[in-house]
Amino acid sequence: MTKPIIIRELPANKVKQLLADKKFARFKPEACNQCGEKRGFMRRIFKITGVTKAKQGDDETQRLLQFHFKQRYAIDFIFFRTHGQQFFVDSAVCDSCQSTAVTYDIEIDDEVLAKIAEYTGRSKAQVKSGLEMVYQRLQDYTR
Ligand SMILES: [Zn+2]
Numbered sequence: 001m002t003k004p005i006i007i008r009e010l011p012a013n014k015v016k017q018l019l020a021d022k023k024f025a026r027f028k029p030e031a032c033n034q035c036g037e038k039r040g041f042m043r044r045i046f047k048i049t050g051v052t053k054a055k056q057g058d059d060e061t062q063r064l065l066q067f068h069f070k071q072r073y074a075i076d077f078i079f080f081r082t083h084g085q086q087f088f089v090d091s092a093v094c095d096s097c098q099s100t101a102v103t104y105d106i107e108i109d110d111e112v113l114a115k116i117a118e119y120t121g122r123s124k125a126q127v128k129s130g131l132e133m134v135y136q137r138l139q140d141y142t143r
């Protein structure tokens with residue numbers, strides 16, 4: 001018998017608490033796919049229980065959850081997050097057009113730079129200038 005999957009939306013105070021944690025808040029809404037708005041997103045975060053750690057990254061599990069969120073909550077884009085020992089689904093609603101197709105991005109702060117430097121064996125300065133070059137090229141590319 002497998003345990004049932006339980007999905008609970010976090011109340012506003014819990015969302016606020018989670019977003020006060022830099023490690024969680026770093027990955028955040030970046031732009032609305034519908035209207036292009038870059039600020040003013042309402043976060044909806046759900047706690048998922050009953051999915052084992054090994055299954056959390058599973059394509060099938062994620063597809064199932066995606067389908068469920070689309071059907072049950074009419075949320076188009078969801079992001080799977082693990083934080084501490086917990087498993088969450090993170091989503092955002094655009095204030096301007098109410099779309100839930102909101103893309104996320106990771107904020108590259110000093111701590112993230114240090115991690116990338118550690119993983120790639122480069123200095124933080126090298127990583128930073130490399131990223132800046134990529135951003136510059138992407139801007140030229142999308143212009
Ligand atoms: Zn929008």
